Amino acid sequence: MPTFPPTAKSARRIWEAAMAEAPLLDVKGLEAWYGESHVLHGIDFDVRKGEVVTLIGRNGAGKTTTLRSLIGVVGKRRGACIYKGADLLKVAPHKVARLGIGYVPEERGIFSSLTVLENLLFPPAWQAGGMAVDEIYGLFPNLKGRDSTSGTRLSGGEQQMLAIGRILRTGADFILLDEPTEGIAPVIIEEIGAALRILKDRGMTIILVEQNLRFAASIADRHYVLDQGKVVDEISNNALDANMDRLNRYLGV
């Protein structure tokens, strides 16, 4: 497995971030429910500005639910998620995006009643600094020329690209990505990885939920391991190789 030694640039950023006073996002004791069932039992983690942090864990560990809790599409939540000083749990769901948070959902969330172009242009750009449509096409050439196709008629992988692409337009500088490589061909995974590194270099902060460890390791700074609705471990990317055994145990390999 290839390793990606941190570049000088990103090393400096990590150091800068570490120096910064408060983390960009600080999640404390987050609990969440689906109806009656209690799914998250006190999640704690933080993300500093410019960092890429992954959440990993077995199926059903609560990774998706954690992201959903942050943007407010889960029914009942408790705890605190302090983002830029505000508690996300107390922000009206439709105002979360306006804080510059972008979300790429697990099941992609492409709207079938909208065309590809409409899907792409859908999320309002709440902040400056978003990518232009052509730039996005450059990143994902598959989407080019499909403007008037209904969104869900795209292939699985193309829908994934569309889901990522549309967030890049909004100028969000904090992105929650739920398994972006699922169903994506290896070449394109590499491209997405490259794109994410570019975004990171531009100062974007990312939470990444991933099953593909190899991919995660190629861009992340730190990894949080979730199990049964709790954060059970934190491993920095540098220490990943050294801790592979421990990690495999968590993941049940």
Next chain:
Amino acid sequence: MTDIFGVPIAVLLGQLLLGLINGSFYALLSLGLAIIFGMLNVINFAHGAFYMLGGFAAWLLLSALGLGYWETLIAAPLMVGALGAVVERLFLKRLYRVDHLYSLLLTFGIALMLEGLLRHVYGAAGKPYPIPPSLTGGINLGFMFLPMYRAWVIVASLAVCIATWLAIERTKLGAYLRAATENPGLVQAFGINVPFMLTATYAFCVGLAGFAGALAAPLYQVSPGMGSSVIIVVFAVVVIGGMGSIGGAIVTALALGIIEGLTKTFYPAASSIAVFVVMVLVILIRPSGLFSREA
């Protein structure tokens, strides 16, 4: 004079025009219904009741407050729309996530309540509402006598329909609404205030029905039952045009008005079935309606 199946051409032309006018009425009603279905995923059985309320509001404003026709035409839809907003906030809002059977039943119940209430308070007999003096009389078109008021109806309703169509199809609003029916949580996550948008949409569409009611008051008996007799036909229009297709609803409404008018001329006994026959045929040939987005 030339005849077509025994009907003089002049009479036929007149019938076509009248059909078109009726169609523009249907358009006003089915437009709102189509938007509510397409965007909110609600089968709004109360649409007829709101239409009726529009008529009643017009009558009340006239008889109790002495408001003139033009003021009424603006105030009545606003009142109905406001009531619609309340209904959406209090009830419908909680039903978006469950099977749309429930919103159908809810609106069915609301229709019964409104109809029952008005009948209880104002009686089953209708209320008189005269044609405004500025619009009485008619124009002789040569082939027919066209009452002024009917001419005004077609102008007013088409203008409103087209304005609505532009507002929804030519702006991002339409995309927001359509997406919100599919996945409201996600749309919200993109920073759009979905609940507000839905309330406003419902209120607006119901307001359109109220507008139609106020427009109809001088033509038809303003009575508690006036809504339930048109609602089924308007539903058929929406189904034929393709649920959720706004332009489709308008065009279909006009076409059906004409078809109905022609049946009234050639075989009046079948005129109320005509719409349903067309509907069954269309659904068999093009299941999702003539103008629906889905193939």
Next chain:
Amino acid sequence: QDAAPVRIGVLTDVSGQFSHEAGEGSITAVKMAVEDFGGKVLDRPLEVVVADHQNKPEVAVSTAREWYESQGVTMINNLINSGIALAVTQVAKDEDRIAIVNGSGSSRLTNDGCTPNSIHYSYDTYALANGTANQLILQGMKNWFFLTADYAFGHALEADATQIVKDNDGEVSGSVRYPIETSDHSAFMLQAQASPAQVVAMAGSGTTFINAVKSAAEFGLAASGKTVAGLLVWDTDVHSLGLETAQGMILTNAFYWDRDDATRAFSKRFEERVGRPPHMGDAGDYSSTMHYLKAVEAAGTTDAQKVMAKMRETPINDFFAKNGKIREDGRMVHDMYVYQVKTPAESTGEWDILKLVTTISGDDAFRPLSESQCPLVKN
């Protein structure tokens, strides 16, 4: 010794589409009759029970049966809605109790649907169509156009009027049967306008009738020299149309509140309680209940056949009818009146709506027994 109350039932439409033709008005009328009678008959207290049949025949039938069988109801009144009237009169026959119809107009009630236990009291389709047609023919308007609601009731009105027109060498130059759901009649107005007819007769009732008259006014039928006639018009219909729209229309009625001092006296009392003057249904409800109670008193029993016999043999003389009599087919025969709707200028009050054109004697107004298909009539 038997102090069990005598109960009279009012089975009517309180909340539905016919509630202005019956409903509260009919209930009040029957209650007034009971009060005026003294609240007692045969030394037994009188009670009025009321039910809203919601225009559902099976609600009406089960209520009627329950009333007759286990609630001691001896007579049921009003019975608006022809389907219900036809069904409940059968129940009355089965149970051997009495049913008096004031709401419904179907002349089948004294024709093929007649029973020895039922009375059709205030009006019927035959008398209404007949009165109006005769009068207009008399005025020389022999060319007719019918706008008919496509159901049994409309057909009956049209058929009866057509008969009169034909018998008098008149001509029917056109007839449209529109489905009862129709709310827009403009298409038919064009046809009526294009026809050479002098009279445009509306054979329908309720909303569909009102909408037809509204379009007639809108399309200026009267202005183009045609006479609009309603074959079944209630005072409340005229009121809800407004005189502006309805003026000039010819119609036949069994009762008008402003006819004479007696009617005005009753109407005043009625209006105090209901908020509007009584129409032919209300007046009939009162008059028939009174007649029934007098017959019970005279017969000394509530036994249906004995009371029916008494009612048949006693002529009715009150504010509603002069020398009214009940025939063996159950038809109460009395004078009918042809009215014309006043113009707004002629009217002096909200309910000052009709002016008398002529009076038709009872024997001319109703279907002669010789034409009856009622099995009770021995021709």
Next chain:
Amino acid sequence: MNSTTMVSSLEPPRTRRHRTTGGLLLALVALLMICAPLAIYPLFLIKILCFALFAAAFNLVLGYAGLLSFGHAAFFGGAAYITAHAAKVWQLPFELAVLAGTAFAALLGLAFGTLAIRRHGIYFAMITLALAQMIYFMAVQMPFTGGEDGIQAVPRGYLLGIIDLRDITAMYYTVLGGTILGLVIIWRTVNSPFGHILSAIRENETRVTSLGLKPERYKLIAFTLSAALSGFAGALKAIAFQLASLVDVTWHMSGEVILMTLLGGMGTLIGPIVGASIVVGLEHFLSTSGLPITFIIGLFFVVCVMMFRRGVFGELKALLERSKP
């Protein structure tokens, strides 16, 4: 019996105790119905039974097949007309008249089903509504129905040629027998291999296709069966009340049966029966109450949609299940 709902009946076998409770409950209801005429006016009970059967039959398509039919009045009212006509004009004996009505409803159901079954959701509802409206207009205009007057004085005849149905008690037990027969058929259908496939179709039609089954066929069978049983209910009602009327073919009747089903609890066997009793009882009570009936019925719709979405019986069951360990 195992349980009355589809979903839970698919679960592995329940404990014996649960079954006995279910059986006891049913026995109790049966006993109640047998003794009921002693306390309650039989014609009123007959009405409840007819509507209970109608709602239960309707529930077969709504609750179990997930098809919202907005045209069931056509079967109920259509069969009533045919039965009334058969008994009155053709003078057929009771059994044959009822059979004629039921068969008519079944055929009509097959026809409606064939036209509508490929469409989903609201389209299905609207097509069934449109088709039923045609039946309604035909009933208004065809001479044999008597238009808005309806058909009256329908003879009740004799059961098996011997028992005089003019006796209200005899009539009641006959209708009770018919209703139980109908309910048993529904119960068996729902709790059969066929019923399981039906509920799978309701859940995910595409997946059922990929399992090698043709969903349309199952839905069509269920729809036809439901139409036939609705017709059976209408036929019994026509005989018991000795009339057939337009009310039974209006779209309001189609709406009312939805209310009954929903009010009681859709997708349960007892639910529609409870719902029918409530609606019929309410109608009966309100008719003499002087309250505005339409308004109150509407209010009931609203309250029940907002507060008891599972229906009275469904809520009760959920409550019981929650309280169980």
Next chain:
Amino acid sequence: MPDSAPIIEARALTRSFSGFIAVKNVDLKIRAGTIHALIGPNGAGKSTLFNLLTKFLSPSSGQILFKDRDITQMAPADIARLGLVRSFQISSVFPHLSAHENVRVALQAHAKETFAFWKSNATLRRFNEEAARLLDSVGLADRAQTKAAELSYGRKRALELATTLALDPEVLLLDEPMAGMGTEDIGRTAALIRSVGKGRTVLMVEHNLGVVSDLSDRITVLRRGEVIAEGSYADVSADSEVRKAYMGGSHG
């Protein structure tokens, strides 16, 4: 047995969507008893090809043969009945039925115990054991009573597989069976596919190259609707076209 007769054969299969050609002139032979993988970049037409083979979509032109029989005109349900069964790329379960019930419905369909509306549902008990076994084989034994809707994404995939297996198909078409699964499940599922693959034919779309190389006897690579390579894993991964179009730099 790479030389056994083809059980499925596609001849010049083409499908276009209003001008856009998703599958272009594809010739494909799947030999009986093999595990055959279909790979290719996103949008290459893999799922479309699947849909064509199972007739969830109709081809614009071309021919499909199953055991030398032309099935191009058959209905999807009939094809499934012949023994050609698919799973879906986006999970397709019966959401309100438990996992156990999900599988049992499939067993029932397979046993043709579906029309009998007069029979008692007790007849279905005979499927319980088999359903439990299947669930166990995909690692869902402890979730048997959970409603499918409440399973996490990965577990839904496993359930999907179990349901498909319940039909005991001769040919199994799996569309990205591993997508969304965690490492732990991937291993188990791969083992499972290998074991059910014995005596059956499996056609599989998968982006996880580890799994593909591990499982498949033969691989077809599609790109923009066309076949660009076919052969063993070693063969295709050596192909520079394939590397460029699909695998990228990091695989070898």
